[in-house]
Amino acid sequence: MTDFLQLVIAGTATGGCYALAALGFTLLWQASGTINFALGEMVMLPAFMMLFFMSVLGLPLPLAFLATLALSLLVMGYGFKRVVVDPLIRHDVITLVIATLGLSIGVRQAVKGVASAQVFTFPSVFSDTLLTIGGVRVSAGDIGTVVVACTIVLALQAFLNRTVTGRAMQAVAQNRDAATVLGIKVERMVLYAFLINAALAAVSALLITPVYLAKFDMGDTLGLKAFYAAIIGGFNNSRGALLGGVLVGVLENLVGTYISPGYKEGVALVLFMVVIVFRPQGLLGTVEERKV
Amino acid sequence: MSPLRWIILLAGLAFVALAPTQMKNYGVYLTTLWCVYLIAGMGLNLTVGYAGQISLGQAAFLGIGAYTAAIMSKAGVPYLAIFPAAAALCFVVGLLLGFPALRVQHHYLAFATLGFNMLVFLVLRNEEWLTGGTFGINNIPRPTLFGWRFNRPLDFYHLTFAVLVLTGVLMAFLLRSPWGRAFAALRDNPIRAESVGINTTFYTLMAFAIGAAYAGIAGALFAPLVQFVEPAPFGFATSLSMLLMVIAGGSGRFFGPALGSVVVVLLPEWLRFAADWYLAVFGFLIVAMMIWLPGGLLSLPERVRR
C-alpha cells in the first residue's frame, strides 16, 4: 500500500510537468489553431539554455532560469510565431504539422551537435530531502513540483477568466471574427498565447529536467505525453490539462510497476484512444458543434 | 494524358526497370528499397493527398505487412498467399484506425495515428513470442512464385518493380473512377460532400484502409528484401519520412511520391558535407520548404507560370 501511494505521488509530480506543457499546447491551439509538434523540444531547449548559463557563464540556478525565461519568450514565443507559424497558418493543418515536426528534428539535432548526445544531470530547485508522512516516503521535490504545477494552472485559469486580457484571449479562441468586431487586438492576443506557451515550457523544463535528466532527445516522449494529456483532459479547459497530465503520470507509474514496464510508454496512448472514441471532447471539455 | 506524357512515363519506367542491371548489389538493393517505399508512399498519398486525412502511422502498416510476411514465410506459407494476407490484414487494421478518424477533427488525427504507430512499435518490441522482440526475425527466405525463385538481388528487384507497376496501375484506375472524385470531394469540403450525397464515413474509412493495404504489400516485400525484420525501421521516424515523401513531391499528385521518395532518399546523401549536422539541416530544410513551397516540387511549374 505504501508502495502504491509512493507511486501515485511520484506520478502526480511527473503528471504536473506534463500538464504545464499540455497547457501551453492547449492555449496555442485555441488562440491560433497551431498544432505544435515541436512542443517537446520547447521543453528540452530551455533545459539546455539553463545548463549553458550555469556551466559556461557560472550563473546560479535562479538567475539562469530568469535569463532562460527571457530568451524563451523571445525565441520560442515571438520568434516561433513570426518565423514559422505566421507564414504557415493560412495553409492547411498538415503543412504546419510537418513544419513543426521538421523544426523538432532540426532543434533536437542541432542541440545534439552542440552539446553531444551525452546525458547531463540538472540541479533541482527543491531540496532533495525525503519526508516520511504516515509511513510513506515522499521527496520534497515531488511535493514542490505538484504545488508549483497546481499554482500555475490555477493562476492561469484565474488570469483567463478574471482579467480583461484573459477574457479577450478567450474571445479570440472562441470566435476570431466576432473578437475583431469587438475591437479586440486579435494578433496581440495570439502573441500572448505564444508567450505564455514559451514561459510554461521554460517552467516545466525547470521542474522536470532534474528527474528526466537533460538529453537532446528528452523532448521526444515528453511532447507526446503532453499532447495526450491535453486531449484526455479536454482541450478547452485548463483544469482538464492538469487532470489529463496527472492521470497519465500516475497510471504510467502503476502500469510500469504492476503490469509491464514494456508498456509503460503505451499508457497515455491507450487512454487517449479510449477518450477520443468515447468522449472526444475530453474528460472535462465541453462539446463544440461542428462549424459549417 | 497527352502522347508526350505517355512517352515520358514509358521511358521513365523502362529506365527504372533496366538501370539496376548496370548496378552493383548495393545499388540494386537501394533501388528495390525505393520501390518498396514508393508503394507505401502511393498508399499514403491516397489517404493524405487525395482524401485529405492526416496519417503519421504509415510505417506501422509497413511493419505489420513485414512481420506478417516474416512469420508466414518462416512457417512455410507460399508468397502467393502472403501478399494478399498482408494486404488484407492491413486493410482491416486500417479500417479500424479509420474509426477514430471519424470521431475527431483532423488535428486530433495526427496524434491518433502517431499514437497508433507507437502502439504497434511497442507490440513488435514487447511480444517476443510472436515477433522475436528486439532481436527480430532473421533468415527470411526470398519468395518463390509460379516455380520461379526470386533469390538473386536483380531477380527480386524485378519482382518488386512488377508489383510497383501493378499497384500503380490499380491506383491510377481507382483515382480515375468516381471514387477518386469522391475522395477529392471529401478532402476539399466534407460538409458540402455530405450535402450532395457523398458518404464521407465510407470514403474516410476506405481512404485509410486502402492506404494501409498498400503499405502492407510494401511491407511484405520489405521483409524478404532485407531478410531480417526488427521493430526499428517501423517507428515514427519512418512514418514521418513517408509523409515527407508525399508532401515534398506534391501531395494529391500521382507522381508526387515517386519524386518525393527520390528526394528523401537522396537528400541525406547530398547533405553529407554537413556530417553530424545533416539531420539538423534536414529538419530546418523541411521547415523552409513548408514555408516557401507547401505544394511540393511538382507545384513548381505552376508557381513559375504565375
Place this chain on the structure above:
Amino acid sequence: MTALLEVRDVHKAYGAIRAVDGVSFSVTAGEILGVIGPNGSGKTTLFNSILGQVKPSAGQVYFEGADVTGMGALPLSRRGIGRTFQSLQVFGRLSVRDNLIAAGQEFSGSAAGRLFARPDAGLGGRAEEIIALFRIGHVAHLPAGSLSYGQQKLVDIAMAFMASPRLVLLDEPCAGVNPALIDELTELLLRLNREHGGTFVVIEHNMDFVMRLCTRVICMAQGKVLAEGPPEAVQSNRAVLEAYLGV
C-alpha cells in the same frame, strides 16, 4: 395536395437562447418560399435544423410524408433535398465539371458499382446540361477554387441541382453577388421552377430578389414566424416593418 416539406413546431435552443422558437410552415411542390427576417432571427438555424446540420430540440420535420426529424445531411440529400450554404462551399481543387459530377454521382448504383463505373459515372451529359443552363461553359475545365466569387456561387448553386432534387434550400444565394448576376440568378431559378418543376425555399435579405422570385414569404423575428403570405402582403405588414426597423 399534400405538402412536400412540412415543418411542425420546430424549436432549437442553445442553452437559454432560443434560436428557433416554435416554427411551423409547409411547402407544396412547385412553390418558391422566401424566408426573410433581420439578422439573428433564426433563419439559418432553422435551415440547419431542417437539414440535419443540428438536431432540433423539439418539433418534427416531414418530407414527402415521412418523418425526417434529426436525420443527418447525408440521408436527407439521398432523399432528394438539395441545399446551398450561406458561405461558398465548392470542391476547390476539382474542376467545375468534376464538382458537378461529384454532386450527382452518389445517387445511383452501389459503391462497388461506382468503383468500376466510367470515370464520369455516366453523368457527363447531365453535367453539360447544367453547365449550359448556368452558362459556365467557359470555366468548366478550371478548378472551382480559382474562379471569381460570383462564378463560384453559380457553381455552388448548380451543384445543388445536379441530382434533380425535389426540393432545394438556398441560404442567401445573393450575398456578395453583383446585381447583374442576381438578375441572371433570378431568371435561372424562375426557369428551373417553371420548366423543371423545381421547388425552393430561399433565405434572402435582398427584398427585390425575394419579391421577383417567391410565390410566398414568411418573415421570422426572434426565432418565431412573424408573418406569412404573398410577398407584397408580407412586405407591407406592420409587424414586419417593426421587426426590421426596430420601431
